Amino acid sequence: NAGVMQNPRHLVRRRGQEARLRCSPMKGHSHVYWYRQLPEEGLKFMVYLQKENIIDESGMPKERFSAEFPKEGPSILRIQQVVRGDSAAYFCASSPSSGGTQYFGPGTRLTVL
């Protein structure tokens, strides 16, 4: 059973471009969580999704950021018009149930030039 997969592992964007980060949860997991780890800072919750639904997006910046988890395919975290402050490691986790153990992917390291 493959673990949580994230791609790309490294992403470089210039200011103003769009970044799309993908997360494939573990098989059988329908709960996905996105976290951001800024340089020299801890992990911060961004959004919690179940299939086709956003359950909690209280950690998402109000502008430029969006997330989805469609019925088919991976979860996508989309950042429009990236700025240098968006440079961070973005981690995705999945769980088989609400409140269950969260299993993390290896992360996508976004660098904005």
Place this chain on the structure above:
Amino acid sequence: KQEVTQIPAALSVPEGENLVLNCSFTDSAIYNLQWFRQDPGKGLTSLLLIQSSQREQTSGRLNASLDKSSGRSTLYIAASQPGDSATYLCAALHNTNAGKSTFGDGTTLTVKP
């Protein structure tokens, strides 16, 4: 607002020593508490999850305890090894509907041979 604190921020011990990592949280209304390890430049590996109704969980040389009333959890590592060197993070899950976890900033452990 939940706040999670981990003390100490860094710890260095000789190989073979038993050690305790501390995690405190301000809001005792948690659903569960999870301990992770993070190696440099890598994702998070789940170590132990303690449900709010439990007092402790054990896995190999690791033992995690939870005292909701005092807002504390500890991770005990027995007979430490150089391979245990990593950053250890605790995360408090607020409630199952939201799925939001608050992470501490971690304790960076170095086990010297």
